Amino acid sequence: MxxxxxxxxxxxxxxxxxxxxxxxxxxxxxxxxxxxxxxxxxxxxxxxxxxxxxxxxxxxxxxxxxxxxxxxxxxxxxxxxxxxxxxxxxxxxxxxxxxxxxxxxxxxxxxxxxxxxxxxxxxxxxxxxxxxxxxxxxxxxxxxxGQDIEQAIEHAGDHLKSALNSMVGEVASSGGDDLIETVRSQRDTLLTGTGKPRGDYLQLEKDRARYEAEIEELKERVHKYQEQVDRLGKLAHDYDQTEAERPWEEAQRQLEEARTRYQQVERLEQQQAQEKATLSQLQRNQGLLQQNREHLAGLSRQLEERKAQLERAERDLSLAQAQTPAVTGRLTEARTAYEQAEKQRKLAGLLQTRERLKQDVRRLEQHKQVLTQNLAKAKEYHQQLEQARQQARENRIDSALVKRLRATGSQLNEETIRSRTIATRLSWQLDAGASLTLNNESLTGQGEQQLLEESALVIPGVGTLGITPGGEELASTRRKLKALEQNLEEQLKALGVTSVEQAEDRLSAYDSAERTLKHAEELFKSVAPAGLEQLVSEQSEAEIELENVRKQLEATPTPDPKQNVPALEQAETAFTQAGTALDKTESDERAHQSRLSALTQARDSAQTEWQRLADEEKSPERLQQLQQISTELANIEKQQAELEASLERREREIREARPDFLKQDIERYQNAANHLRQTQENRGRELRDIRVRLEAWGAEGLEEQLNEKEAELDQCNRRYQELHRRAEALDLLLTLLTEKRQALTRRLQAPLQKHFNHYLSVLFPEASLEVDEQLRPGTFSRGNELGQITELSFGAREQMGLISRLAYADLLREAGRPTLxxxxxxxxxxxxxxxxxxxxxxxxxxxxxxxxxxxxxxxxxxxxxxxxxxxxxxxxxxxxxx
Amino acid sequence: MPKFLHTADWQMGRAFTRFETEDGAALVEARFEAIEKLAQLANEHQCDAVLVAGDVFDAQTVSDRTIRRVFNATKGFTGPWVMLPGNHDAALAESVWTRAQRLGAVPGNVHLALQPGVINLEPQHLSVLCAPLTQRHTYGDLTEPFTGYESPEGYLRIGLAHGSVQGLLPEEIDSTNPIAPDRAEASRLDYLALGDWHGTKQINERTWYSGTPEPERFRNNEAGNALIVEVSGAGAPPTVTPLQTGRYQWHQWRESLAVQSDLEQLLERLDALPESAVVDLRLEGSITLAGEETLLKALSVAEAKFRSLRCERSGLQLAPTDEDIAALKADGYVGEVVESLRERQGEAQDDTARDALAILAGLLREREQEAGQ
The missing domain is CATH 3.40.50.300 (P-loop containing nucleotide triphosphate hydrolases)
Structure with a gap:
C-alpha cells in the first residue's frame, strides 16, 4: 500500500x-x-x-x-x-x-x-x-x-492472525475462532471457569444427592419396617406358645404348695412357742417350790442363830448395866464440884461488890467535900461580885465623854496659857491684909492674874483702876476661852463631875470596879460554872448518893474473913470448868442410859424371835408342808422332762422343714408367676403396638415409594451422566482447540523472530530479542544482560518499539498485507x-x-x-x- | 374335565428404572392389564380356577391403591383364585396380605394361601396343596409336607409353590427356597404349579413354571405367558398350553458395528420390530460420522415409534473418514483437533474424546448446513 x-x-x-x-x-x-x-x-x-x-x-x-x-x-x-x-x-x-x-x-x-x-x-x-x-x-x-508496543500488539491480535493466515497456510482454520467461542459458550453453560458444575448440571448433582438421601431414608424405614415385621412374627409365635403353655399356672401351683407347707410349719412353731411357755412356767414353779423347801429346812438353823443372838444381847446388856454405878458416881461428883464452884463464885462476887461500894463512898465523900468548899468560895466570890458590881454601878462614866472632856480641859489649859502670855499680867503683892478688888474679886496677898478683859481693879480705897488688856488677839482668845470654858462647863455638867480630875478619878474607879467584877465572875465560874443553885443541888445530890451507897454497903454482908475467897476471875474459871465437866458427865450418863435401853430392847426382840422360831420349829404343819413340796417337785421334774423331749422333737421337725427356704420359695414362685404373666402381658401389648405401627407404616407403601424414587434417581443419574460426559467432552474439546490455536500462533513466531533479528543486529550487534507466544517482543539479552523490554531505558524501549513494528510490517508484507x-x-x-x-x-x-x-x-x-x-x-x- | 390357569410372578408395585417416566408408567399399567387379560383368558378357556404361584406383589409395602387395583383386576374371572405368597410377598406376621385383608380388598372368590396346607375347591374337585413362604427366605423344601397332605377322594392334587427347583435352573443352584425336582411324583401330585422363574419353563411332565404374564426385564427367557392346564382325571398326565399374555416385548440387542452394512442390517431389524417393543440397544465397534448421522436419525424415528427405546452408544467409536472430515471442512487446527480426538478415542478407549469428537462433528455439521443455506 x-x-x-x-x-x-x-x-x-x-x-x-x-x-x-x-x-x-x-x-x-x-x-x-x-x-x-x-x-x-x-x-x-x-x-x-x-x-x-x-x-x-x-x-x-x-x-x-x-x-x-x-x-x-x-x-x-x-x-x-x-x-x-x-x-x-x-x-x-x-x-x-x-x-x-x-x-x-x-x-x-x-x-x-x-x-x-x-x-x-x-x-x-x-x-x-x-x-x-x-x-x-x-x-x-x-x-x-512508540515504546508502547505490547498494547498495540494485543489490540492487533486477531487481525494479525487472520492477516497472517496466508503465511501459515493450512494450519489456520477458517472459522476456528468462532468454533472455539461456540464450544466455550456451550461449556460455560455447564461448567464454571474453574471447572465446577453450574446450571442444570449443578442442579442435577444436587437432585441426585437429594434422591440418594431420600432413598437412604426410605431404605432405612423399609428396614425398620421389616425389623418390626420380624419382631411381630417372633412375638406372635412366643405369645401363642406361651398362651398355650401357660407356665405361670405351674408357678402358681408350686406357690400354693409352698404356702401350704409353710402354714404347717407355722402351726408347728406356734405349738412350739406354747410348749416353751408351759416349760418356763414349770421351771418358775419348780424354783418357787425349791425356795419354799429351803425355807422350811432352814428354820432350825435360824433358831440356833437366834439363840446366839439372844445370848449376845443379854451379855451386852449385863455388861452395860454393870457400868451404871460408875456412871452415876461420876455424875454426883461433878454436880458437887459444880455447886462448890458456884458458891465460890458468888462469894467472890459479893466481895467485889463491897469493895466497889466502899470506893464509891470514898469518892462521894470527896466529891461532897469539894462541892461544899466550892459552895463556900462561890458565896464569897458572889459577894465580891456584888460589891464590884455596886462599885461599878456607882462609878459608871462614859470613857469617851471623859476623853473629850480631857481634850477640852487641855485645850482650855493651852488657851489659858496662851491668854496669859498675851494677857495683861497683874501681879500683886499686897501687904497682908490689903485687899484689892479686881472685878469684884478681892485680891489679897500676893498673886497674879492675867487679864484679858477690861477689868476694874478697885483698890479699895483708892478707887478703881480700869485695866484694858491690849493685843490684837486678845479678843478672840478671850472669846475662844469663853467658848472653851463654856464647853467644859457643859461637859462637866453632863458627866456630873466638877472637874476634869474628878472625871478622871471616876473613870479610873469605874475601870477598877469593872476589872474586879470580871475577876470575881471568873472565880465564881471556876467553882460554880452552872451557877450557885446548881452547885447547891449538886451538893445535895452527892449527899443523897453517898447516903445510898453507904446504905448499900451496910446492906452488903460482910464475908467471913476466915474463908479463903479466891479472886472473882479465878472463881469464874473454876465455875465454867465445873460446868463443862458436869455437862459431859450428864451426856455420858444419858448415852449410857439410851444404850442400856437399846440393849434391853435388842435383848427383848431377840428373845421374841427366838421364841417364835422355837415355837414354829416344833409345829406339825411345817413337817407336812415339807412333805408336800417334795412330792410336787418330783411331779414337776417329770413334766419338764417330757416337755423338753417334745420340744426337741418339734424343733427338729421345724428345722428340717426349712421355713426360711419355704418363705423364699413362696416369694420366688410368686415372682415367677407374676413375671411370667407380666411378660406375656407385655408381649400382648407390644404385639398390639407393633400391629398398629405396621398398619400405619404399611399404608405408606414404603417399598413402592422406594421403587419409584429409585427410578427417579436412575433417571436423574442418567441425565447427570449425560451432562457430565458432555461437560467433560466440551472441556476437552475447548482445551484441545485452544491448544491447537496457540500452537498455530507459535508457528508465526519464527518468521517474526527472523525480522526482529534483522533489525536488532543493526542496533545491538551482540543482542537478541525473543518473540513470545503472543508474538510480543519478550526477553531481551545483550552480553550478560538479560531482561524484559519494559526494563530498558525509555530511549531503548522506543527504539525496540520501532524495530518491533517494522518487524511486524515485514511479516505482514510477506503475508501480502498492506503496510504503511x-x-x-x-x-x-x-x-x-x-x-x-x-x-x-x-x-x-x-x-x-x-x-x-x-x-x-x-x-x-x-x-x-x-x-x-x-x-x-x-x-x-x-x-x-x- | 378340570382345567385351570397357572400364572405367577406378577410383581405388582414394581417401578421401572432405566426408563423415561412416561414409559415406566405405561409398563406398570401393562402389568395391571395383564391381570385383566388373565381373567379374560380364564373365562375364555372356561377354567375352573386361577392359581397364582407367588410374588403377586413385588414388595410388602406397596401402596393401598396398588393392592386394591390388583384385586380389582381379578374381577373379570369370578371363579376361584388361589394366591400363594412368594419370596417378595411372604406371609409374614404383617404382610401385604394382612393389609389387603384389613383393607377389605380381597374378594370372596380369592383364596389366600397364607398357611401351608390344602385348599379344597369343592365344586371344582381340586385340592390345592399350598407351600406359601412364611419367611423371606427358607433353606428347606417347603413342598416336602405335600407328601403328607391328604386330599379328598376324586380330587385332583395340584401343588402350588414358589422357589427354585434344585439342580435344574441355571444360576440359582444354591439359591434359597429350594424345591425337589421330583416333588410332583414324590407327593403324588397331578400337577405342580411353580413360580419364581420369570420365563415359561417346563421342569417335567407335571411340573411347570408359568413365568410372569407381562415381561419386566430384558433377559430373553420366554416371559409374558400363562399356562392353561387340563387334567383329564386324577393321575392322568396334564395337558399344558402356554398362552401369550404379555403386551410388550422386551428386546435387548448388543450389536457390534464394523462396516456400513452392519448398520444397515441393524436398522432393518429395528424397523421390523412391532410398536409394542421395549428396546435396549447397546452398540459397540466403530462408525463413521456419516454413519452416526444416519444412526441418530433412525434412532430418533424409532424412539417415537416404540414404547421405549434406549441406545447405549458409549462403546461405539466414532471413526471419521477423510470424506467425513472433508465434508465438515475441518481445516487448519480444527482438523488437527479432530485428528487428535480420533487418536485418543482409539488408543485409550476414551469416552470423553469420543463425545468431544461427536460434539465437534455436530458443530461443524451445523456450520456447514448454515453455510449451505
Missing part, C-alpha cells in the same frame, strides 16, 4: 483545501514547526480510516468555531496494483466513497472494505479508540507512544549514535514499506537521504495558489 496524495479541507487549521502529494513509495520526511499541521494530517489519515463517516463524536476535526464545517479528507493510494481513492466527509456532510480501480463503494460498504483491507474495526459507537485500531494501531505510531508506516515525531529520545543506527534501519525498511515520518526537528533527519517536505512552505504555496 502506497499513499500517493492526501487532501484535507475544513479540518482544524486547514480551513481551506490543503494537498500533500508526490508522496514517495519509500521514506517520506514531512517536517514543520509546532502547530504547522503535522499532527492534524496524521489525525486526518486516522480519521479517514478509523472513524465512521456518520460519527458525531469527532468534533475535534471541526475548524475552531466553524459549526457549519464538513471536514473532508481525500486519500489516494495504490495497493496490489490498483488505484484506491477514499473520500470521506464528516459532520455537516457525512459521506464516504471509495473507488478501487473501476469499482466504487460507498458509505458502510466502503468502510467495511477499508477495515478488511487494513485489519481494524470500527467502534460500536462514539470515537474510535486504541482497541479498535488493529494492525494500523501497530504500524501508525502516535507522538510519544506512519511515525509522528518519533525517536526524539535517541542519542545521535543510536539515531544514526535507527536511520539505517528506517532506510532499510523503507525499501520494503512506505514510511511517513513527521517531525519538527528536520535537522535530525537531514542525512536520511530523502528530500524533506516542508509543511510550512506547502501551506504558504497552497494559500498562494488559492
Amino acid at each position: 502506497k499513499l500517493q496524495r492526501m487532501r484535507v479541507e475544513q479540518l482544524r487549521q486547514f480551513r481551506k483545501p490543503f494537498v500533500l502529494d508526490n508522496l514517495q513509495p519509500g521514506l517520506n520526511l514531512i517536517h514543520g514547526p509546532n502547530e504547522s499541521g503535522k499532527s492534524t494530517l496524521v489525525r486526518a489519515i486516522r480519521a479517514a480510516f478509523f472513524e465512521r463517516y456518520r460519527s458525531t463524536a469527532i468534533d475535534d476535526l471541526r475548524p475552531w468555531g466553524d459549526s457549519a464545517a464538513a471536514p473532508t479528507i481525500e486519500l489516494d493510494f495504490e495497493h496490489e496494483n490498483r488505484s484506491w481513492r477514499l473520500t470521506k466527509s464528516f459532520l455537516q456532510r457525512k459521506r464516504c466513497d471509495l473507488a478501487v480501480g473501476t469499482e466504487t463503494y460507498s458509505e458502510d460498504d466502503a468502510e467495511e472494505k477499508l477495515a478488511e483491507l487494513l485489519g481494524y474495526q470500527y467502534p460500536k459507537r462514539g470515537a474510535s479508540k486504541a482497541e479498535h485500531w488493529g494492525i494500523p494501531g501497530l504500524l501508525w505510531v502516535e507522538q510519544g507512544t 508506516v506512519i511515525l509522528d515525531d518519533t525517536l526524539v529520545h535517541s542519542d545521535s549514535e543510536r539515531l544514526e543506527d535507527m536511520k539505517r534501519i528506517l532506510f532499510d525498511a523503507a525499501s520494503r514499506h512506505q514510511i511517513l515520518l513527521f517531525t519538527c526537528h528536520p535537522g535530525n533527519w537531514n542525512d536520511l537521504g530523502v528530500p524533506p517536505i516542508d509543511l510550512q512552505s506547502l501551506k504558504v504555496n497552497a494559500v498562494a495558489q488559492a
Whole structure:
C-alpha cells in the first residue's frame, strides 16, 4: 500500500483545501514547526480510516468555531496494483466513497472494505479508540507512544492472525475462532471457569444427592419396617406358645404348695412357742417350790442363830448395866464440884461488890467535900461580885465623854496659857491684909492674874483702876476661852463631875470596879460554872448518893474473913470448868442410859424371835408342808422332762422343714408367676403396638415409594451422566482447540523472530530479542544482560518499539498485507549514535514499506537521504495558489 | 374335565428404572392389564380356577391403591383364585396380605394361601396343596409336607409353590427356597404349579413354571405367558398350553458395528420390530460420522415409534473418514483437533474424546448446513 496524495479541507487549521502529494513509495520526511499541521494530517489519515463517516463524536476535526464545517479528507493510494481513492466527509456532510480501480463503494460498504483491507474495526459507537485500531494501531505510531508496543500488539491480535493466515497456510482454520467461542459458550453453560458444575448440571448433582438421601431414608424405614415385621412374627409365635403353655399356672401351683407347707410349719412353731411357755412356767414353779423347801429346812438353823443372838444381847446388856454405878458416881461428883464452884463464885462476887461500894463512898465523900468548899468560895466570890458590881454601878462614866472632856480641859489649859502670855499680867503683892478688888474679886496677898478683859481693879480705897488688856488677839482668845470654858462647863455638867480630875478619878474607879467584877465572875465560874443553885443541888445530890451507897454497903454482908475467897476471875474459871465437866458427865450418863435401853430392847426382840422360831420349829404343819413340796417337785421334774423331749422333737421337725427356704420359695414362685404373666402381658401389648405401627407404616407403601424414587434417581443419574460426559467432552474439546490455536500462533513466531533479528543486529550487534507466544517482543539479552523490554531505558524501549513494528510490517508484507508506516515525531529520545543506527534501519525498511515520518526537528533527519517536505512552505504555496 | 390357569410372578408395585417416566408408567399399567387379560383368558378357556404361584406383589409395602387395583383386576374371572405368597410377598406376621385383608380388598372368590396346607375347591374337585413362604427366605423344601397332605377322594392334587427347583435352573443352584425336582411324583401330585422363574419353563411332565404374564426385564427367557392346564382325571398326565399374555416385548440387542452394512442390517431389524417393543440397544465397534448421522436419525424415528427405546452408544467409536472430515471442512487446527480426538478415542478407549469428537462433528455439521443455506 502506497499513499500517493492526501487532501484535507475544513479540518482544524486547514480551513481551506490543503494537498500533500508526490508522496514517495519509500521514506517520506514531512517536517514543520509546532502547530504547522503535522499532527492534524496524521489525525486526518486516522480519521479517514478509523472513524465512521456518520460519527458525531469527532468534533475535534471541526475548524475552531466553524459549526457549519464538513471536514473532508481525500486519500489516494495504490495497493496490489490498483488505484484506491477514499473520500470521506464528516459532520455537516457525512459521506464516504471509495473507488478501487473501476469499482466504487460507498458509505458502510466502503468502510467495511477499508477495515478488511487494513485489519481494524470500527467502534460500536462514539470515537474510535486504541482497541479498535488493529494492525494500523501497530504500524501508525502516535507522538510519544512508540515504546508502547505490547498494547498495540494485543489490540492487533486477531487481525494479525487472520492477516497472517496466508503465511501459515493450512494450519489456520477458517472459522476456528468462532468454533472455539461456540464450544466455550456451550461449556460455560455447564461448567464454571474453574471447572465446577453450574446450571442444570449443578442442579442435577444436587437432585441426585437429594434422591440418594431420600432413598437412604426410605431404605432405612423399609428396614425398620421389616425389623418390626420380624419382631411381630417372633412375638406372635412366643405369645401363642406361651398362651398355650401357660407356665405361670405351674408357678402358681408350686406357690400354693409352698404356702401350704409353710402354714404347717407355722402351726408347728406356734405349738412350739406354747410348749416353751408351759416349760418356763414349770421351771418358775419348780424354783418357787425349791425356795419354799429351803425355807422350811432352814428354820432350825435360824433358831440356833437366834439363840446366839439372844445370848449376845443379854451379855451386852449385863455388861452395860454393870457400868451404871460408875456412871452415876461420876455424875454426883461433878454436880458437887459444880455447886462448890458456884458458891465460890458468888462469894467472890459479893466481895467485889463491897469493895466497889466502899470506893464509891470514898469518892462521894470527896466529891461532897469539894462541892461544899466550892459552895463556900462561890458565896464569897458572889459577894465580891456584888460589891464590884455596886462599885461599878456607882462609878459608871462614859470613857469617851471623859476623853473629850480631857481634850477640852487641855485645850482650855493651852488657851489659858496662851491668854496669859498675851494677857495683861497683874501681879500683886499686897501687904497682908490689903485687899484689892479686881472685878469684884478681892485680891489679897500676893498673886497674879492675867487679864484679858477690861477689868476694874478697885483698890479699895483708892478707887478703881480700869485695866484694858491690849493685843490684837486678845479678843478672840478671850472669846475662844469663853467658848472653851463654856464647853467644859457643859461637859462637866453632863458627866456630873466638877472637874476634869474628878472625871478622871471616876473613870479610873469605874475601870477598877469593872476589872474586879470580871475577876470575881471568873472565880465564881471556876467553882460554880452552872451557877450557885446548881452547885447547891449538886451538893445535895452527892449527899443523897453517898447516903445510898453507904446504905448499900451496910446492906452488903460482910464475908467471913476466915474463908479463903479466891479472886472473882479465878472463881469464874473454876465455875465454867465445873460446868463443862458436869455437862459431859450428864451426856455420858444419858448415852449410857439410851444404850442400856437399846440393849434391853435388842435383848427383848431377840428373845421374841427366838421364841417364835422355837415355837414354829416344833409345829406339825411345817413337817407336812415339807412333805408336800417334795412330792410336787418330783411331779414337776417329770413334766419338764417330757416337755423338753417334745420340744426337741418339734424343733427338729421345724428345722428340717426349712421355713426360711419355704418363705423364699413362696416369694420366688410368686415372682415367677407374676413375671411370667407380666411378660406375656407385655408381649400382648407390644404385639398390639407393633400391629398398629405396621398398619400405619404399611399404608405408606414404603417399598413402592422406594421403587419409584429409585427410578427417579436412575433417571436423574442418567441425565447427570449425560451432562457430565458432555461437560467433560466440551472441556476437552475447548482445551484441545485452544491448544491447537496457540500452537498455530507459535508457528508465526519464527518468521517474526527472523525480522526482529534483522533489525536488532543493526542496533545491538551482540543482542537478541525473543518473540513470545503472543508474538510480543519478550526477553531481551545483550552480553550478560538479560531482561524484559519494559526494563530498558525509555530511549531503548522506543527504539525496540520501532524495530518491533517494522518487524511486524515485514511479516505482514510477506503475508501480502498492506503496510504503511506512519511515525509522528518519533525517536526524539535517541542519542545521535543510536539515531544514526535507527536511520539505517528506517532506510532499510523503507525499501520494503512506505514510511511517513513527521517531525519538527528536520535537522535530525537531514542525512536520511530523502528530500524533506516542508509543511510550512506547502501551506504558504497552497494559500498562494488559492 | 378340570382345567385351570397357572400364572405367577406378577410383581405388582414394581417401578421401572432405566426408563423415561412416561414409559415406566405405561409398563406398570401393562402389568395391571395383564391381570385383566388373565381373567379374560380364564373365562375364555372356561377354567375352573386361577392359581397364582407367588410374588403377586413385588414388595410388602406397596401402596393401598396398588393392592386394591390388583384385586380389582381379578374381577373379570369370578371363579376361584388361589394366591400363594412368594419370596417378595411372604406371609409374614404383617404382610401385604394382612393389609389387603384389613383393607377389605380381597374378594370372596380369592383364596389366600397364607398357611401351608390344602385348599379344597369343592365344586371344582381340586385340592390345592399350598407351600406359601412364611419367611423371606427358607433353606428347606417347603413342598416336602405335600407328601403328607391328604386330599379328598376324586380330587385332583395340584401343588402350588414358589422357589427354585434344585439342580435344574441355571444360576440359582444354591439359591434359597429350594424345591425337589421330583416333588410332583414324590407327593403324588397331578400337577405342580411353580413360580419364581420369570420365563415359561417346563421342569417335567407335571411340573411347570408359568413365568410372569407381562415381561419386566430384558433377559430373553420366554416371559409374558400363562399356562392353561387340563387334567383329564386324577393321575392322568396334564395337558399344558402356554398362552401369550404379555403386551410388550422386551428386546435387548448388543450389536457390534464394523462396516456400513452392519448398520444397515441393524436398522432393518429395528424397523421390523412391532410398536409394542421395549428396546435396549447397546452398540459397540466403530462408525463413521456419516454413519452416526444416519444412526441418530433412525434412532430418533424409532424412539417415537416404540414404547421405549434406549441406545447405549458409549462403546461405539466414532471413526471419521477423510470424506467425513472433508465434508465438515475441518481445516487448519480444527482438523488437527479432530485428528487428535480420533487418536485418543482409539488408543485409550476414551469416552470423553469420543463425545468431544461427536460434539465437534455436530458443530461443524451445523456450520456447514448454515453455510449451505
